[in-house]
Amino acid sequence: MSRTLCALLAVLLLASCGGSKAPPSNLNDACSIAKQRPDYMKAFKATERRWGVPVHVQMATIYQESKYRHDARTPHKYVLGVIPMGRQSSAYGFSQALDGTWEQYQKETGKRRAKRDRIRDASDFVGWYMNKSWEKNGIPPSDTRNQYLAYHEGHAGYARGTYRGKSWLLRVADDVDARAERYRQQLAFCGY
Numbered sequence: 001m002s003r004t005l006c007a008l009l010a011v012l013l014l015a016s017c018g019g020s021k022a023p024p025s026n027l028n029d030a031c032s033i034a035k036q037r038p039d040y041m042k043a044f045k046a047t048e049r050r051w052g053v054p055v056h057v058q059m060a061t062i063y064q065e066s067k068y069r070h071d072a073r074t075p076h077k078y079v080l081g082v083i084p085m086g087r088q089s090s091a092y093g094f095s096q097a098l099d100g101t102w103e104q105y106q107k108e109t110g111k112r113r114a115k116r117d118r119i120r121d122a123s124d125f126v127g128w129y130m131n132k133s134w135e136k137n138g139i140p141p142s143d144t145r146n147q148y149l150a151y152h153e154g155h156a157g158y159a160r161g162t163y164r165g166k167s168w169l170l171r172v173a174d175d176v177d178a179r180a181e182r183y184r185q186q187l188a189f190c191g192y
Helices: 003-016 030-036 038-051 055-066 099-109 119-137 144-160 167-190
Strands: 076-079 083-087
Touching: 030 038, 030 055, 030 167, 038 055, 038 119, 055 119, 055 144, 055 167, 099 119, 119 144, 144 167
Parallel strands: none
Antiparallel strands: 076 083
16 A cells, blocks of 8 residues: 555544534433443543533533534624624533633643533533532522522622522523423433
8 A cells, every 4th residue: 555545544434533512412301412422421421520510500501602613603693784893702612611611621720731622621611610500509409599699600600699680691590490300310221
């Protein structure tokens, strides 16, 4: 075999080992997610051990934030309805972490190489953030609804009660809570 052909085959082999970037196919079934993406479950369990945030709470939060899309971003803003003027925020990745909050996470945890589009880093971020919500606002890690409200509004916003005037956000938090409970039951059934 020629050297060029060998190099090409090596590159193709390495590329095929990279894993799928597409979200799991059935996001309504926690067991299906676990079966399709065992690396996700490994990350969620590591976060639960480190930060005390249950797997099902992490899963429901990541579902709500990105639908498990590693490269999720907020929509563009438009002037006059047609001229793109940047994105609505700097939120990016599985956890939709903002630039400044992500940098704070990296600094406080010493994880300078952490990336928002890697599930293990995004999961750890969610755990870190929710642990802070417990420390700052007294929200137990298993209280999905209030943890999500603090995740969305920020710790100071949650403390001020900014979510109270946002009926749409309260509905979303209820949905996240219901999804977390469904995931919890599913994971118990399939032995995760």
